[in-house]
Amino acid sequence: MRILGTFLLITTFLFADLIDVYRTQGIEAVKEKLESQLRSQTYWEKYLENKDLQYGYYESTKYLIVVDKYSKKLKLLKKVDNGFSQVANDSVIIGERPGDKKREGDLRTPIGVYKLTNKLTKLDPFYGPLALVTSYPNMYDKILNKNGHGIWIHGMPLNKDREDYTKGCIALDNVNLEKLEQNIDLTKSIVLISNKEIEKSTKEDISLILSSIYKWKDAWKNSDLEKYISFYSKEFKKSNGYDLDKFKQYKKRIFKNKEDTQIEFTNINVIPYPNSLNKKIYRVLMDEKYRTKNYKFDGEKELFLEIIDNRIEILAEG
Structure with missing residues (x-):
């Protein structure tokens, strides 16, 4: 109650101050007063x-897909109120070679932040039921002269086993992949890929x-x-x-x-x-x-x- 009372007091003074500014100097002065606060x-x-x-500040992003290459884990986080709640925590397989992706065919999974640009279906059965396409390489990757393409979050072969690594993509069990896709909005999702647990x-x-x-x-x-x-x-x-x-x-x-x-x-x-x-x-x-x-x-x-x-x-x- 004390905190609420203090907030209301400050708000009242600010509002009164803005009215006074508006009365004496006009609406543009009020806008400048507010901008100065920002x-x-x-x-x-x-x-x-x-x-x-701990995962940043978000006004329009609703879902974070956080991939830790060291532990080979994928977390799905959903924005709620003033933070995020964990929806899933699944094991994944990643690129055969360690480190950050720099070149086409280097068999590495990139490190960075990416959007999801598309959902693919009717794939070769090797990739499971669907794939979520990331925006690698992003603008900063290109400035650093990184190249390559086709970094997906996809599933496992429908009819056979596979090796415990990819050519650079992120792969998880098909049931978990389908749950992931059902629980997000592609247009409001961001993928964070790190070589270890992300620094808060x-x-x-x-x-x-x-x-x-x-x-x-x-x-x-x-x-x-x-x-x-x-x-x-x-x-x-x-x-x-x-x-x-x-x-x-x-x-x-x-x-x-x-x-x-x-x-x-x-x-x-x-x-x-x-x-x-x-x-x-x-x-x-x-x-x-x-x-x-x-x-x-x-x-x-x-x-x-x-x-x-x-x-x-x-x-x-x-």
């Missing part, structure tokens, strides 16, 4: 206080990322080139191949117009990104609404970012 790490720390963030994300990391995203958006909206570029790593690569220098020159041409720019982010998902680089990387997926006088965009914004010395550095953007 740029505050303290705000996000309070907002995230009672949320289970923290409230500090997630609040840093969320507040930084809004600071980055503010610099973008206001055409503040130097502040905007300060969020990018020297290793940065754009999905179109631009390195940091080319990207900065491109943005310089855009920003010099000082256009009235409106940017909104919704359905933000901040996902810890297992990797073989020994870096603290997160993959951010969110919906972007972008408007200027001459251009508009509605679609997905994708970032791969690294946390270094309590700040984010964007490694890749799409």
Whole structure:
């Protein structure tokens, strides 16, 4: 009750403050007041206080398929309230060779974060009743010059035995595979594949990322080139191949117009990104609404970012 009372008191003061700002300065000043809160790490720390963030922060993703290559286990987690509940914990077989996938035919299962893009049926009986297709290679994989394709979550042969490894896919018993497929929505599922148990994300990391995203958006909206570029790593690569220098020159041409720019982010998902680089990387997926006088965009914004010395550095953007 004391916590609830404190919350209501703070809310009442904030509401009164916003009314006063609106009365004296107008609606745009109210919007800026709210945006300033979103740029505050303290705000996000309070907002995230009672949320289970060990697997990241999710606004639109509902299911996590977590694969630990070391223990050869697949967990299905479903988002509930402020965290996730475990739906399944099954044994799997993985690629014949250890380590991260880098090349077509290297017999390794990739390490990273992937979407599910399709469900395949009417397969060769060797792959069981169905297969769930992952998005390997993702944008960051391609930037790192990884290649290959056809990384599936599939079943076991319908009419014969098989060896205890795959060519890079993830395979599980057919009954468990069918239960997995029945219990998820492909469009709201993410696959996390790690070489060991995934390192838990923290409230500090997630609040840093969320507040930084809004600071980055503010610099973008206001055409503040130097502040905007300060969020990018020297290793940065754009999905179109631009390195940091080319990207900065491109943005310089855009920003010099000082256009009235409106940017909104919704359905933000901040996902810890297992990797073989020994870096603290997160993959951010969110919906972007972008408007200027001459251009508009509605679609997905994708970032791969690294946390270094309590700040984010964007490694890749799409």
